[in-house]
Amino acid sequence: xxxSQSLRLIAPEETLxxxxxxxxxxxAWGGDKAAKLISxxxxxxxxxxxxxxxxxxxxxxxxxxxxxxxGQYRADAFASYAKILIYLSAAVSLVVAPAYxxxxxxxxxxxxxxxxxxxxxxxxxVSATDLLTLYIGLEMNSLAAYVLAAFLRTxxxxxxxxxxxxxxxxxxxxxxxxxxxxxxxxxxxxxxxxISASMAQGLSNGALFGIVFxxxxxxxxxxxxxFHMWTPDVYEGAPTPVTTLFATAPKVAAMALTMRVxxxxxxxxxxAWQQIVVFAALASxxxxxxxxxxxxxxxxxxxxxxxxxxxxxxxxxAVATPQGVSAMLFYLAIYVAMSAGGFxxxxxxxxxxxxxxxxxxxxxxxxxxxxxxxxxxxxxxFSLAGIPPMFGFWGKFLVFKAAVDGGMIALAAxxxxxxxxxxxxxxxxxxxxxxDEPADVVKGESDVWHKLILVLSCVFISPLGFxxxxxxxxxxxxxxxxxxxxx
Amino acid sequence: MxxxxxxxxxxxxxxxxxxxxxYLDAKSARxxxxxxxxxxxxxxxxxxxxxxxxxAQWQFQERHELFSGFSYALGIDGIALLLIELSVFLMPxxxxxxxxxIEKRVGEYMAAFLLVETLMIGxxxxxxxxxxxxxFEAGLIPMYxxxxxxxxxxxxxxxxxxxxxxxxxxxxxxxxxxWMVHTAGTTFIPTLMTYDFDPQVQTWLWLAFFASFAVKMxxxxxxxxxxxxxxxxxxAGSVILAGVLLKMGGYGFIRFSLPMFPEASAYxxxxxxxxxxxxxxxxxxxxxxxDDMKKLIAYSSVAHMAVVTIGLFAFNPQGLEGxxxxxxxxxxxxxxxxxxxxxxxxxxxxxxxxxxGGLAINMPRYALFFLxxxxxxxxxxxxxxxxxxxxxxxxxxxxxxxxxxxxxxxxILGAAYMLYxxxxxxxxxxxxxxxxxxxxxxxxxxxxVIPLGLAVLWMGVYPESFIAPMRADIAALDARLARAxxxxxxxxxxxxxxxxxxxxxxxxxxx
Numbered sequence: 001x002x003x004s005q006s007l008r009l010i011a012p013e014e015t016l017x018x019x020x021x022x023x024x025x026x027x028a029w030g031g032d033k034a035a036k037l038i039s040x041x042x043x044x045x046x047x048x049x050x051x052x053x054x055x056x057x058x059x060x061x062x063x064x065x066x067x068x069x070x071g072q073y074r075a076d077a078f079a080s081y082a083k084i085l086i087y088l089s090a091a092v093s094l095v096v097a098p099a100y101x102x103x104x105x106x107x108x109x110x111x112x113x114x115x116x117x118x119x120x121x122x123x124x125x126v127s128a129t130d131l132l133t134l135y136i137g138l139e140m141n142s143l144a145a146y147v148l149a150a151f152l153r154t155x156x157x158x159x160x161x162x163x164x165x166x167x168x169x170x171x172x173x174x175x176x177x178x179x180x181x182x183x184x185x186x187x188x189x190x191x192x193x194x195i196s197a198s199m200a201q202g203l204s205n206g207a208l209f210g211i212v213f214x215x216x217x218x219x220x221x222x223x224x225x226x227f228h229m230w231t232p233d234v235y236e237g238a239p240t241p242v243t244t245l246f247a248t249a250p251k252v253a254a255m256a257l258t259m260r261v262x263x264x265x266x267x268x269x270x271x272a273w274q275q276i277v278v279f280a281a282l283a284s285x286x287x288x289x290x291x292x293x294x295x296x297x298x299x300x301x302x303x304x305x306x307x308x309x310x311x312x313x314x315x316x317x318a319v320a321t322p323q324g325v326s327a328m329l330f331y332l333a334i335y336v337a338m339s340a341g342g343f344x345x346x347x348x349x350x351x352x353x354x355x356x357x358x359x360x361x362x363x364x365x366x367x368x369x370x371x372x373x374x375x376x377x378x379x380x381x382f383s384l385a386g387i388p389p390m391f392g393f394w395g396k397f398l399v400f401k402a403a404v405d406g407g408m409i410a411l412a413a414x415x416x417x418x419x420x421x422x423x424x425x426x427x428x429x430x431x432x433x434x435x436d437e438p439a440d441v442v443k444g445e446s447d448v449w450h451k452l453i454l455v456l457s458c459v460f461i462s463p464l465g466f467x468x469x470x471x472x473x474x475x476x477x478x479x480x481x482x483x484x485x486x487x
Numbered sequence: 488m489x490x491x492x493x494x495x496x497x498x499x500x501x502x503x504x505x506x507x508x509x510y511l512d513a514k515s516a517r518x519x520x521x522x523x524x525x526x527x528x529x530x531x532x533x534x535x536x537x538x539x540x541x542x543a544q545w546q547f548q549e550r551h552e553l554f555s556g557f558s559y560a561l562g563i564d565g566i567a568l569l570l571i572e573l574s575v576f577l578m579p580x581x582x583x584x585x586x587x588x589i590e591k592r593v594g595e596y597m598a599a600f601l602l603v604e605t606l607m608i609g610x611x612x613x614x615x616x617x618x619x620x621x622x623f624e625a626g627l628i629p630m631y632x633x634x635x636x637x638x639x640x641x642x643x644x645x646x647x648x649x650x651x652x653x654x655x656x657x658x659x660x661x662x663x664x665x666w667m668v669h670t671a672g673t674t675f676i677p678t679l680m681t682y683d684f685d686p687q688v689q690t691w692l693w694l695a696f697f698a699s700f701a702v703k704m705x706x707x708x709x710x711x712x713x714x715x716x717x718x719x720x721x722x723a724g725s726v727i728l729a730g731v732l733l734k735m736g737g738y739g740f741i742r743f744s745l746p747m748f749p750e751a752s753a754y755x756x757x758x759x760x761x762x763x764x765x766x767x768x769x770x771x772x773x774x775x776x777x778d779d780m781k782k783l784i785a786y787s788s789v790a791h792m793a794v795v796t797i798g799l800f801a802f803n804p805q806g807l808e809g810x811x812x813x814x815x816x817x818x819x820x821x822x823x824x825x826x827x828x829x830x831x832x833x834x835x836x837x838x839x840x841x842x843x844g845g846l847a848i849n850m851p852r853y854a855l856f857f858l859x860x861x862x863x864x865x866x867x868x869x870x871x872x873x874x875x876x877x878x879x880x881x882x883x884x885x886x887x888x889x890x891x892x893x894x895x896x897x898x899i900l901g902a903a904y905m906l907y908x909x910x911x912x913x914x915x916x917x918x919x920x921x922x923x924x925x926x927x928x929x930x931x932x933x934x935x936v937i938p939l940g941l942a943v944l945w946m947g948v949y950p951e952s953f954i955a956p957m958r959a960d961i962a963a964l965d966a967r968l969a970r971a972x973x974x975x976x977x978x979x980x981x982x983x984x985x986x987x988x989x990x991x992x993x994x995x996x997x998x
Contacts, residue, residue, distance in 0.1 A: 382628055388621035404665040416658040423654055427647060435635045435643055466554050473555040
């Protein structure tokens with residue numbers, strides 16, 4: 001293990017770091033006029049980073065040769081899988097941004113740079129194999145995200161969202177740090193491999209507390225119940241392109257991070273955290289479903305929907321088998337597409353003056369005035385609800401299959417039954433859009449980039465997506481195998 | 488014909504037409520939908536003609552490993568063949584029924600119906616467990632939209648009820664399916680049909696499947712979504728709901744519950760009998776007091792479906808064949824009855840029975856067809872209803888004579904509510920001027936009711952055409968069930984032939 005190999009392994013992060021610093025300089029001299037150019041270059045940097053991580057995923061990289069900086073960092077197939085999803089989500093949030101911010105004359109040059117910085121942090125999160133790397137990555141992402149949430153400086157709700165996100169995020173980081181310090185105190189090391197080796201000897205009460213606090217902190221980041229309260233407010237208040245980012249990339253990063261911590265660091269004591277995850281999974285499914293029923297704002301509804309979906313993904317983690325991890329990874333890919341499609345629809349709903357329409361009541365009868373948009377929204381909703389033949393079904397199918405194969409039949413049965421509650425509010429959206437008399441508010445022209453994102457994600461979540469099951473299934477299994485190879 | 492993917496083609500034709508309809512104006516959407524369903528009917532005829540009766544159990548098989556975890560496997564036996572024929576036969580009639588009555592969003596309406604057709608054929612043709620589940624569940628989406636967009640006043644409540652009720656049933660079934668695949672290691676239905684699951688576990692699996700199929704069927708007491716959905720659905724929606732979608736429950740029992748879990752089926756047979764007895768009596772009595780024609784027929788559907796379930800759980804060939812015939816017959820007859828209601832609803836826009844009366848005077852031809860279908864619903868010999876009900880009840884008599892006794896009252900009650908309905912609508916005085924002024928059937932309506940009437944008579948007079956394709960499959964199922972067959976209370980025994988002189992003496996004594 002020498003420095004040159006370590007530096008080679010972090011090539012994607014280097015690319016993004018250099019790109020973000022250069023673009024920051026361009027922004028400093030070019031001003032807001034250069035914002036679109038910077039966006040294009042930022043997307044190019046993300047694509048380049050994606051190309052750099054792809055070989056590790058396709059080649060199924062795993063084991064010692066993927067470990068960099070003396071075991072602090074790992075660039076294996078698992079990290080690559082998550083990074084590709086993260087870079088893709090970040091690119092989507094960059095592509096959809098200009099049309100939205102132009103309306104408020106708020107397309108500033110810092111936006112793409114902040115997204116890039118957040119992506120670097122998220123990349124570090126999924127590659128971290130040491131508690132300190134983990135924390136640095138997490139904070140790097142979070143600090144950029146706090147600013148992004150408050151990006152519409154003139155909008156009170158955006159500022160409120162930024163502040164809320166910051167205060168609660170800082171609290172979560174504190175809890176996480178507390179858990180990490182306990183773990184360090186009882187395991188004597190911050191590296192995942194060391195923690196795992198120490199815990200294989202047995203679990204002391206202090207270390208158990210450490211595990212509980214680490215999971216609590218991570219549950220904040222993935223917005224699992226009971227640490228989900230910030231999600232609807234932040235989703236609603238943040239500018240929609242930023243919400244698109246929040247709903248996708250940080251979810252992938254935090255979920256992948258949780259998987260790595262749970263399996264690589266605490267894998268030997270799975271029984272200690274499985275019940276926490278089972279509870280968080282079922283509670284998220286139920287609270288996400290019940291909370292969404294009363295919502296009148298579509299962005300808040302999507303927030304509860306994300307809580308609900310996180311619950312389903314956690315079912316895969318609760319099983320703690322390679323099959324469960326691979327199911328979660330597959331689910332994440334579908335979830336990113338569903339969220340991107342859903343927020344693309346929200347971005348495209350504008351009234352005659354071009355103001356965004358977020359109230360459910362104003363979307364009534366959309367199918368009569370904008371049939372294509374309504375069809376896309378219905379597809380996203382049925383897919384989120386997991387009704388076949390939409391591709392969203394496959395994500396749920398895989399995690400519950402993993403649960404049944406792992407012997408957790410009761411969890412699968414209760415989780416599936418609770419998914420029926422969730423179906424109710426997705427149906428409500430379809431009902432408003434298809435059954436109600438037209439409110440005829442949505443009239444604005446749609447941006448071509450929004451259309452492109454929407455069409456791509458709708459093709460992916462349509463039944464055609466099932467043709468990808470072999471290929472994507474293979475990739476997610478490779479990634480899961482890489483995660484388990486570290487043990 | 489071997490090698491030609493006719494089943495895939497039958498799935499593809501309505502699907503392609505559905506996509507086309509989304510982009511067409513009202514007039515061309517109607518035409519495209521009609522042409523597509525007629526093309527599928529023609530394919531259905533080809534399918535039947537090429538079906539080798541007495542040949543291999545599974546025919547027209549197709550298999551492609553397109554997906555991970557499950558495969559695209561199609562194939563039919565005689566049971567599936569008949570249900571596919573029923574679907575393709577009813578579809579053009581449904582399109583015809585909505586020709587004029589649907590005025591808003593015609594393209595989307597036709598697309599939804601064509602999608603339903605694809606999914607129904609998929610359900611009956613799927614040979615892979617998960618492929619079956621996807622078709623089975625996916626049908627919820629278009630039916631939800633059909634009820635919710637084009638239904639009547641209370642449509643939104645009805646659509647929610649329909650969707651959530653059936654979804655809850657199905658997700659439990661999915662968990663059971665996952666377990667079965669985990670244990671048996673295959674998703675191929677014909678293999679699963681001969682796999683012996685542990686009888687202990689069968690109980691749970693059976694209950695999970697029952698949760699889904701009982702709701703779809705629907706069995707009492709989980710039938711309450713049906714009247715709500717029927718009353719609010721447009722005529723064609725009711726026809727397809729009663730005609731084919733309800734058959735998915737019965738098909739599920741005959742394809743999954745019985746062959747895959749024979750021991751559990753026998754164990755739970757008394758439960759099914761009890762629910763069926765309750766259903767026959769209770770829903771028939773409810774039907775008797777309805778003021779709404781569609782509700783009345785909807786409740787009668789529940790009663791008829793109960794006759795299907797007792798036949799299925801009679802564990803003998805008569806019962807199984809009878810229940811299949813009741814399903815086919817009910818598909819035709821209840822579809823035709825909903826159509827008859829739709830015909831007068833289109834003219835007067837009310838389903839209130841008391842608003843009609845004396846239609847025999849101004850609509851004699853309509854009255855004739857309505858009478859035919861009423862009689863078929865009652866089960867008059869010579870119509871399709873008789874054959875199925877007779878076999879089904881004959882089958883259950885061997886297993887449980889009490890069940891047979893109580894369920895047979897359904898025939899009497901059925902005659903009561905159907906004749907009462909017919910009397911109030913068609914006979915009597917012409918109470919309302921607007922009802923008296925209604926015109927008789929037009930050409931479009933003739934084209935819909937005549938094929939239905941002929942099919943009902945055909946099945947009533949020569950049921951062998953319909954029994955022959957499924958005879959071998961029913962026999963195979965009966966053989967599979969033999970090991971778990973509950974002992975009947977009929978104690979049927981062949982009587983000893985009396986010596987000839989004794990018989991003669993007895994005759995003399997009578998003189």
